[in-house]
Amino acid sequence: MTTATPSDEQQIRKLIDDWATASREGDLDTVMNLMTEDVVFLTPGNAPMYRKDFAAGATAMKGTVCIESRSDIQEITVNGDTAICWNRLEVEITPLAGGVTSKRVGNTLSVLRRGTDGQWRIWRDANLLGPPK
DSSP states (O other): OOOOOOOHHHHHHHHHHHHHHHHHHTOHHHHHHTEEEEEEEEOTTSOOEEHHHHHHHHHHHTTTEEEEEEEEEEEEEEETTEEEEEEEEEEEEEETTSOOOEEEEEEEEEEEEEOTTSOEEEEEEEEOOBOOO
16 A cells, blocks of 8 residues: 655645744754755845854754744745745744743745655745834
8 A cells, every 4th residue: 555645735834834843842953954955045134044054043042042933825836846935924032031022024935945855845045024013
């Protein structure tokens, strides 16, 4: 008996859910496995952030904040081993020692690649999060 594999769209939706769960739990290993080795993150007013930069930032925040996020996927388009995902994202970062929660809301546009192992990973990510209105 063969088990049906989830569709590409379902796999990408799961990746986004897994990212949110792993971020909330401080599971950097899982988050890192959800991106390619040559990933690039683009954010307003900042230089491009590469995998090693992301890992360093996440490591510095580990154990000091709780990250909660909510996604509202607007569109997923798959073309072969490349996919584009437009997502409306809300992120809240709360210091564990107490203090003000930082909230960001906005759109993200992610380009994903399917690896030779069949897993989708984020390859490029343009994050346009700003303070909530």
